Amino acid sequence: MSPVNENRGLDIFSLKGKTVLVTGAAGLIGSEISGTMSVAGAKMVLVDRLSESEILSRFVGSSSSSDAQTLAISTDITDRASVDLMITRSVDRFKKIDVLVHLAAIDAKFDTETPDGADGRFESFPIELWKRSIDVNITGTFNVTQSICNQMLAQGSGNIILTASTYSLVGPNNDLYIPPPPAKPMVKPVDYVATKSFIPSYTRYLATHYAKQGIRVNCIAPHGVENDNPEWFKENFAKMSPMGRMSSASELNGPFIFLASDASSYMTGSTLVVDGGWTAW
Numbered sequence: 001m002s003p004v005n006e007n008r009g010l011d012i013f014s015l016k017g018k019t020v021l022v023t024g025a026a027g028l029i030g031s032e033i034s035g036t037m038s039v040a041g042a043k044m045v046l047v048d049r050l051s052e053s054e055i056l057s058r059f060v061g062s063s064s065s066s067d068a069q070t071l072a073i074s075t076d077i078t079d080r081a082s083v084d085l086m087i088t089r090s091v092d093r094f095k096k097i098d099v100l101v102h103l104a105a106i107d108a109k110f111d112t113e114t115p116d117g118a119d120g121r122f123e124s125f126p127i128e129l130w131k132r133s134i135d136v137n138i139t140g141t142f143n144v145t146q147s148i149c150n151q152m153l154a155q156g157s158g159n160i161i162l163t164a165s166t167y168s169l170v171g172p173n174n175d176l177y178i179p180p181p182p183a184k185p186m187v188k189p190v191d192y193v194a195t196k197s198f199i200p201s202y203t204r205y206l207a208t209h210y211a212k213q214g215i216r217v218n219c220i221a222p223h224g225v226e227n228d229n230p231e232w233f234k235e236n237f238a239k240m241s242p243m244g245r246m247s248s249a250s251e252l253n254g255p256f257i258f259l260a261s262d263a264s265s266y267m268t269g270s271t272l273v274v275d276g277g278w279t280a281w
């Protein structure tokens with residue numbers, strides 16, 4: 001019988017017995033995904049730069065999940081020693097790490113992350129913010145994946161899910177960021193586009209490098225996850241989106257569970273696009 005025929009039934013989506021480490025676990029998507037993976041049966045390592053009590057306060061696990069199945073670790077992913085310690089603590093507790101979901105990143109929101117008075121435009125974008133995003137979004141990704149790949153090689157298996165963006169695939173249409181007058185038009189800053197563009201190719205690099213060693217590597221490209229956005233922004237988004245709306249964080253649960261589970265066992269090197277059709281026209 002072919003492997004495909006053996007994979008019938010919804011059990012293939014189960015995370016029972018798996019240990020999943022989520023970086024950025026206290027964030028908008030991380031808190032949603034972590035709770036869902038716990039419900040799907042996973043033991044959870046919740047990683048963020050926030051304190052361990054803050055990380056745990058944002059986690060809503062399954063009703064049957066206990067402290068024994070959850071570990072919060074405060075880690076700055078730009079600090080390699082801190083990342084290596086995070087892996088050691090996870091393995092001490094759960095013996096192995098089956099799945100990495102790497103979400104931690106700086107997403108320089110068009111309205112909050114630029115210095116006072118700046119609008120994020122390329123011609124005046126501060127190099128300090130450029131370097132900070134490279135440090136977190138690129139070097140942080142390198143730190144986390146290199147450290148975990150060594151652990152997964154020692155285990156003989158592993159599954160890595162990185163987080164890209166539609167801006168890994170297409171440029172921002174800055175019409176999205178134009179509020180009603182007299183407010184000034186804004187733009188999506190270049191640091192985010194630059195540091196997210198590398199994710200799909202980095203995914204393919206790791207995927208092909210480790211394909212014969214039992215480690216799968218894929219990424220997800222979400223877009224427009226609703227988070228108390230102003231009405232004008234939601235209206236602009238709706239006009240530009242084929243599906244005519246933003247997504248809820250919970251609409252990422254299925255794609256993440258799919259990639260984390262054995263349901264995607266023949267996938268590696270892929271970018272799974274979850275953007276309501278944004279990049280389809």
Ligand SMILES: NC(=O)c1ccc[n+]([C@@H]2O[C@H](COP(=O)([O-])OP(=O)(O)OC[C@H]3O[C@@H](n4cnc5c(N)ncnc54)[C@H](O)[C@@H]3O)[C@@H](O)[C@H]2O)c1
Pocket residue numbers: 023024025026027028029030047048049050075076077078102103104105106107136140163164165166221222223224225226
């Ligand atoms: N929200 C969206 O619409 C959207 C769209 C496309 C892609 N993404 C990507 O999804 C991922 C998660 O996005 P989100 O909206 O949940 O963001 P978020 O800002 O809500 O969460 C990011 C988390 O990462 C943590 N973090 C930041 N720097 C860190 C560091 N140095 N060390 C450890 N933790 C650190 C933050 O504390 C935060 O909890 C990001 O990679 C983002 O680029 C989000």
